[in-house]
Amino acid sequence: MGKYHHGDVRNVLLQQAENILIDEGPAGLSLRRLARLTGVSEAAPYRHFDGKDGILAAVAIAAFERFAEQLETAAASTENHEERIMALGAAYVQFAVENPQHFRLIFGRERPPLDQYPELRDAADNAFDVLQRAVTSVDRKAEMTLAEAASAYNRALAAWSRAHGIAMLVIDGMIVPPADQDLSGFVLGLLAEDLTIPANAE
Amino acid sequence: MGKYHHGDVRNVLLQQAENILIDEGPAGLSLRRLARLTGVSEAAPYRHFDGKDGILAAVAIAAFERFAEQLETAAASTENHEERIMALGAAYVQFAVENPQHFRLIFGRERPPLDQYPELRDAADNAFDVLQRAVTSVDRKAEMTLAEAASAYNRALAAWSRAHGIAMLVIDGMIVPPADQDLSGFVLGLLAEDLTIPANAE
DNA sequence: TTCTTATGTTAACTTTGTTAACATTAAAGC
């Protein structure tokens, strides 16, 4: 009665891998342990994934897809270019705070190399395309000079950087969002913060 | 002819560890390989460090110290509060770009836990104190209200976030600094970028 | 039915982190 595992082991493994990742990070994800927890032999995962990187790639792909979805939702929430960038920034940080391990996985060096996993590259490209589109699709009704377009691009790049930095610093515990305020408000405030020298400087 | 006591093995190990870290990252740093490369027995490192985390902690401490030095230098380069923040941001990013592996080590989850390595905690605190001081030591000659001080703090936090984000995105290859411009100019431009809605928006 | 492929299993091999048990050197006390 060697009732082999019939069901879709692949999906069970993936789900379990995600659970482990969430509360232990990629380092704690051991293929053998994963197999044991799933109730399958220790070599079974190799039938469904290209080793450890293969599993991480699969998890990362799913993460990128979810990330892209949430960014799209935010981007669609308004027609105004600046507002859209703000909304994107808030959604960006929110995803990181709610899914710190996924965020680190898709940005950190534990992410499998993109050139070895075409689907991973596609997922990544797609997510960043959402940002890219929001950045470049400035209000077309306002005719812009090339310089103005470049400036808009730089502003968006700056916004992205700040959002990314906030996300990283918050999930690293370097920045502690005030408990009395909602996260989104705090993030929006930071995003909109202007660094140019104020009038009262002198 | 057991050639015991070759000199200060500890420093040689540290230097070698740093070399490995630089071109392979913390994942590629294997204690046994490190020992072999250093020409010492595979268990020798344990006489000088508290295991792998111990070595990483030692490397991270050195990295924090170098980081703090460069930040201090930048902070001392001007008396103007806003200019100082800009200089700090540029130095911050420059350190990350010149020492990506160190930067990832001191900020990533491969960094040994601070509460297990008091010296590491001190090194980290010291580095962030440099930032903190630059943030809070606003021009005292201009009397500020509490609200103004809070606003200054938020601006500094925003600047830090953006610098951190730029650093991360650049060393991840997500942002590619223009080849024709020097890095510092590019970073300063991004740091100063204002996100408030421009006058020609309507 | 038979052949082939996908999926599982067990057993090995290699590397790594870590510790224990033992060896040698340098330095401190006498």
Add this chain to the structure above:
DNA sequence: GCTTTAATGTTAACAAAGTTAACATAAGAA
């Protein structure tokens, strides 16, 4: 000087992990 002791090295072992090979079984195509 001689002895004792702490620091520093060494070898040998262990468990855990990634990976692959060799073999087993299920399910579907021929």
